[in-house]
Amino acid sequence: MILARMVGRVMAGRIIYLIFILPMMAYGAFMMLRCLGAFGPIPTSPDGPAWLGVLMGFVFLAGSTAALIKIIFGGDNLGENGLPQTAPRAIRIVYNGMGIAIVAGLGALFTWIGFGPGERHFSGSGAFLGASVGRAAFGLAGLLVWLVLVWRGVVWIKRGRT
Numbered sequence: 001m002i003l004a005r006m007v008g009r010v011m012a013g014r015i016i017y018l019i020f021i022l023p024m025m026a027y028g029a030f031m032m033l034r035c036l037g038a039f040g041p042i043p044t045s046p047d048g049p050a051w052l053g054v055l056m057g058f059v060f061l062a063g064s065t066a067a068l069i070k071i072i073f074g075g076d077n078l079g080e081n082g083l084p085q086t087a088p089r090a091i092r093i094v095y096n097g098m099g100i101a102i103v104a105g106l107g108a109l110f111t112w113i114g115f116g117p118g119e120r121h122f123s124g125s126g127a128f129l130g131a132s133v134g135r136a137a138f139g140l141a142g143l144l145v146w147l148v149l150v151w152r153g154v155v156w157i158k159r160g161r162t
Contacts, residue, residue, distance in 0.1 A: 014071050021064045021071070028060030046119075052112060059105040062098040069095050100149070107145035114139025 035042065035053030042050050073087040073095075074080070083092050113120060114135050122134035 017067065017071055021067050024060055024064035025068070028057045028062070028064060031057030032061060033057075048112070048116075048118075052109065055105050055108055059102050059109075062102050062105075066095055066098045066102070069098075100153075103145060103149050107142055107149060109142075110138045110145060111142030114142050 032054050033039065035050045035057060037050075069091060070083065073083050073091055075084045075086070083095055087095075114137075120131050120135055122131060
């Protein structure tokens with residue numbers, strides 16, 4: 001009886017995750033295809049280049065795919081970091097690679113906002129400081145993301161792990 005209740009809770013939790021994961025996968029794939037021109041010509045936009053849309057679509061797709069992999073191979077406790085060692089090595093490599101790609105994608109976005117060409121418009125409580133401060137904040141965040149990504153890469157290489 002207790003075991004059946006626990007299994008029921010685990011399955012209900014996984015179904016709830018799927019309710020959010022599958023639409024995000026579809027949204028990411030749609031954004032990527034739209035920005036690649038699969039649904040017709042892409043109008044030019046002063047807000048950013050098309051590759052930025054492809055990149056952000058990939059971030060949504062990779063993030064939701066990583067969450068789906070976690071549901072399938074993550075074991076009983078989805079709150080644990082990473083995949084268990086019992087998951088196939090190829091799946092762990094893909095899972096970790098998607099994590100790296102997501103961080104790199106966000107780093108590219110922040111770096112483009114901070115240092116890319118063109119005018120930027122910021123809104124919110126800090127917008128009174130002006131576009132220069134907003135660009136500086138995003139530029140600094142982008143540089144920090146790249147720094148952490150390189151640092152984690154060096155640690156990973158030194159350990160020789162997946």
